[in-house]
Amino acid sequence: NAGVTQTPKFQVLKTGQSMTLQCAQDMNHNSMYWYRQDPGMGLRLIYYSASEGTTDKGEVPNGYNVSRLNKREFSLRLESAAPSQTSVYFCASSETTGKGQPQHFGDGTRLSIL
Amino acid sequence: AQKITQTQPGMFVQEKEAVTLDCTYDTSDPSYGLFWYKQPSSGEMIFLIYQGSYDQQNATEGRYSLNFQKARKSANLVISASQLGDSAMYFCAMRDAPNSGYSTLTFGKGTMLLVSP
Numbered sequence: 168n169a170g171v172t173q174t175p176k177f178q179v180l181k182t183g184q185s186m187t188l189q190c191a192q193d194m195n196h197n198s199m200y201w202y203r204q205d206p207g208m209g210l211r212l213i214y215y216s217a218s219e220g221t222t223d224k225g226e227v228p229n230g231y232n233v234s235r236l237n238k239r240e241f242s243l244r245l246e247s248a249a250p251s252q253t254s255v256y257f258c259a260s261s262e263t264t265g266k267g268q269p270q271h272f273g274d275g276t277r278l279s280i281l
Numbered sequence: 282a283q284k285i286t287q288t289q290p291g292m293f294v295q296e297k298e299a300v301t302l303d304c305t306y307d308t309s310d311p312s313y314g315l316f317w318y319k320q321p322s323s324g325e326m327i328f329l330i331y332q333g334s335y336d337q338q339n340a341t342e343g344r345y346s347l348n349f350q351k352a353r354k355s356a357n358l359v360i361s362a363s364q365l366g367d368s369a370m371y372f373c374a375m376r377d378a379p380n381s382g383y384s385t386l387t388f389g390k391g392t393m394l395l396v397s398p
Contacts, residue, residue: 200386207390208390209285209372209374209387209388209389209390209391210326210372210374210388211388212385212386212387215385225385255324257326259326264384264385265384266312266313266314266333266376266377266378266384267314267331267333267376268314268376269316269328269331270316270328270386271328272318272325272326272327272328273325274323274324274325275324275325275326277324
């Protein structure tokens with residue numbers, strides 16, 4: 168029962184490097200999301216994709232780009248990593264963006280930028 | 282104003298006792314959903330329970346129930362008969378669409394619950 172799978176689980180980068188966080192879901196969900204979680208904070212939405220072919224900014228999109236590759240996959244890219252982007256990143260999916268739809272989360276990617 | 286407020290940074294409870302985790306919210310959208318998630322020390326986010334703003338009855342899921350007081354804009358999570366495995370961070374979240382656009386999920390800062398033997 169995979170659900171939402173994120174890769175990698177851990178990553179250390181140097182300032183200025185780029186990388187892509189991968190996310191795939193096997194629940195046939197239409198909507199997918201990327202969040203970051205910082206100490207003492209709840210999760211904050213970076214970007215979301217309401218359906219295949221669409222993406223929209225969330226609360227904290229600066230410094231990130233996303234690609235909804237297909238219905239299953241939604242990737243998050245850091246073009247030039249900065250220490251402020253050190254965080255735990257969560258991918259989530261839900262059937263739709265309907266208000267009663269719970270989001271199901273991956274296990275997170277712990278990203279450190281030196 | 283914060284959309285979701287969890288005023289208890291930490292809570293302690295003894296095993297087998299009940300505990301209430303507080304959550305208040307703020308929205309201008311008459312239609313919204315409220316969620317609770319559990320995050321154990323291993324880090325994953327686990328969906329626990331959902332309450333819709335128009336639901337007539339308080340939601341229940343096993344040992345979890347939601348004390349929903351719409352007029353007071355509160356949605357407190359009640360865990361009955363606490364177990365050691367309930368020790369975790371708990372997040373309250375709300376899904377609304379105040380600008381009639383896509384709805385998004387906003388999280389509170391969380392409450393750390395520690396269950397002692």
